[in-house]
Amino acid sequence: MQATMVKGKKTDDSETLSREGKYLTFVLCGEEYGIEILKVREIIGIMNITPVPQTPGYMKGVINLRGKVIPVIDLRLKFGFQETDHTKETCIIVVEVKNKLTGVLVDTVSEVLDVHGGDLEPAPHLGDGINTEIFLGMAKIKNKVKILLDIDKVLGTEEISMVESLTNIS
Secondary structure: OOEEEEEOOOHHHHHHHHEEEEEEEEEEEEEEEEEEHHHHHEEOOOOOOOOOOOOOOOOOEEEEEOOOEEEHHHHHHHOOOOOOOOOOOEEEEEEEOEEEEEEEEEEEEEEEEEOHHHEEEEOOOOOOOOHHHHEEEEEOOOEEEEEOOOHHOOOOOHHHHHHHHHOOOO
């Protein structure tokens, strides 16, 4: 079994194999990202988002999805990218993290990919101060690199606390 180094700790092929599976891919700023399909509950077109005061800039607000209040996070802003106008391609991917639904705003959804162990590489070290724990790895498919996100870590403790407070409104 081959071992590789990821951020100072050893990982083996079994960890790579555990990341195999189906991923929903989407585009942000012209680059493709993927999240585990099992985390995705649905994909909806852009709709009216109600802003919520005193939330971070990347928290766009909440939507009413069939009577449920769902917070929406703009992944462009969360990742420090430039905000852009919504287009007919812009959509919201509703994901479930820690039993809470959250919408993530993306430029466009691409496809569902079947990612195999041979397609995967660990996230490279990108320098001090850059949190690579949000990456499950990099998938090399069709001569392109797709960044696989750990949506549980992208929507960290702070976001989950906000989601809980926003969705517990009576």
